[in-house]
Amino acid sequence: KNEVEQSPQNLTAQEGEFITINCSYSVGISALHWLQQHPGGGIVSLFMLSSGKKKHGRLIATINIQEKHSSLHITASHPRDSAVYICATLSGGGADGLTFGKGTHLIIQP
């Protein structure tokens, strides 16, 4: 069974800083999700990627399949980016659901 590890567990930074959140997994996957969970609990899917790099606004996600590692970057961070960021992997055909990391609690201070 896949194990998904995220680091750091908690991160506090100043507005404008460049943020990096890391995710490592133990077995081969078909896809990896980066999710954002706000204090109310609702979850939004930020990226789904299986190779290379994706960019959406100030968010960038990269994945290295050989190293079993993915990173989520936030450029020019803003207090509204404060949330829990969760890495989740998908193995096999997809019917058996996602394996989640424990999340990274990000606080951006003004």
Added chain:
Amino acid sequence: SQTIHQWPATLVQPVGSPLSLECTVEGTSNPNLYWYRQAAGRGLQLLFYSIGIDQISSEVPQNLSASRPQDRQFILSSKKLLLSDSGFYLCAWSRVINTEAFFGQGTRLTVV
């Protein structure tokens, strides 16, 4: 476009009471449906998944059950809640071929 509805958003229930959480998907047919739980201080964990009506697979033995009476309806139930059932419950769906997952807003359950 596809949407997913999950309710209620929050719920406080006494120990021993029943539970019913409902999730419905609109705008697609024959989705894969999932129930996840996030206990305090832990990551999300898959509880049940379904690839079709009345086809339910359980990942973790527990006090909960799931049913799929209609193609786009997924229900999480319990006959008697335990304190340990407290947590955040999340419904999600995905297509079989396209593996992108879409999430409901979640239900925060507190068993008292």
